Amino acid sequence: MSLKKILKERLNLRDEELSKIRRSFEIIGDVVVIDIPDEVYHLKEDIVKAILEKHKHVKTVLRKVGEVSGDFRVAKYEILYGEKTETIAKEHGCRFLLDPTKVYYSVKLSGERERIFKAVKTGERVLVMFAGVGPFAITIAKKAKPKEVVGVELNPVAVDYFKKNVKLNRVENTVKVYEGDVREVVPKIKGKFDRILMPSPNNAVEFADLAAEKAKSGTVIHYYTFAGIEEERELAKRVEDLFSQYISCKAIFIRKCGNFAPYVYRYVVDLLVD
Numbered sequence: 001m002s003l004k005k006i007l008k009e010r011l012n013l014r015d016e017e018l019s020k021i022r023r024s025f026e027i028i029g030d031v032v033v034i035d036i037p038d039e040v041y042h043l044k045e046d047i048v049k050a051i052l053e054k055h056k057h058v059k060t061v062l063r064k065v066g067e068v069s070g071d072f073r074v075a076k077y078e079i080l081y082g083e084k085t086e087t088i089a090k091e092h093g094c095r096f097l098l099d100p101t102k103v104y105y106s107v108k109l110s111g112e113r114e115r116i117f118k119a120v121k122t123g124e125r126v127l128v129m130f131a132g133v134g135p136f137a138i139t140i141a142k143k144a145k146p147k148e149v150v151g152v153e154l155n156p157v158a159v160d161y162f163k164k165n166v167k168l169n170r171v172e173n174t175v176k177v178y179e180g181d182v183r184e185v186v187p188k189i190k191g192k193f194d195r196i197l198m199p200s201p202n203n204a205v206e207f208a209d210l211a212a213e214k215a216k217s218g219t220v221i222h223y224y225t226f227a228g229i230e231e232e233r234e235l236a237k238r239v240e241d242l243f244s245q246y247i248s249c250k251a252i253f254i255r256k257c258g259n260f261a262p263y264v265y266r267y268v269v270d271l272l273v274d
């Protein structure tokens with residue numbers, strides 16, 4: 001749902017004001033996360049009213065006051081409406097307890113999650129690096145038939161939610177949660193994986209060697225990165241070259257799966273290990 005559309009319908013805004021509103025908003029459970037630029041901040045009460053009118057179940061409205069940043073990939077927020085920031089997001093029949101002010105979670109990745117769980121074959125062993133509150137690991141466990149899914153996450157608050165979400169979705173028999181830096185944890189996990197996910201586009205590049213260490217012939221690696229639209233043509237080759245320092249592999253698929261800034265997108269590149 002675009003914020004622009006809501007404002008246009010409700011507030012009769014001038015085009016100049018409308019053009020300041022760049023981003024849409026996200027509804028995470030009963031929490032709305034919205035980006036209101038300073039230039040239209042004076043309209044915040046009307047914006048909240050418009051949201052509440054259209055989405056009756058919403059209990060809290062958070063305004064992003066800083067970009068997603070730091071190792072944990074969490075933005076800073078100002079509460080515009082409500083009090084409670086913990087919520088339950090629903091996705092693909094799974095439930096994720098989380099607090100967007102403390103952990104990363106994006107509804108916008110649910111399409112990518114679906115692409116991945118549909119690709120997982122029966123009996124696979126899957127490694128999810130940078131697992132967050134568990135949406136990739138848990139949707140794979142719930143919607144596909146893997147033998148095991150191992151998730152590794154650094155943010156202790158996200159790890160706590162991840163463990164709760166494993167129970168909430170009754171996937172305790174399939175999903176194992178490890179807390180810590182992938183650099184420390186992954187080398188200690190025994191054996192290789194059939195599929196490795198690296199859903200941390202800002203720093204996955206630093207961990208290509210680790211993924212390679214846990215891959216074998218036939219492993220598929222899902223590598224996420226930010227890139228400008230002008231880099232798209234050579235991106236698959238660049239990622240292939242990055243991993244080829246450690247293993248023989250081919251890029252077999254590339255697509256945009258979200259946007260980060262104007263003309264900068266989140267891309268996924270799938271690699272098949274020879």
Ligand SMILES: C[S@@+](CC[C@H](N)C(=O)[O-])C[C@H]1O[C@@H](n2cnc3c(N)ncnc32)[C@H](O)[C@@H]1O
Pocket residue numbers: 071072073104105106109129130131132133134135136152153154155158180181182183199200201203
């Ligand atoms: C962009 S978020 C993705 C989270 C989750 N996969 C999702 O889709 O919701 C990246 C996650 O990686 C975690 N992270 C960052 N560096 C890490 C590291 N070195 N080891 C383990 N986790 C890390 C962050 O705390 C954050 O939760």
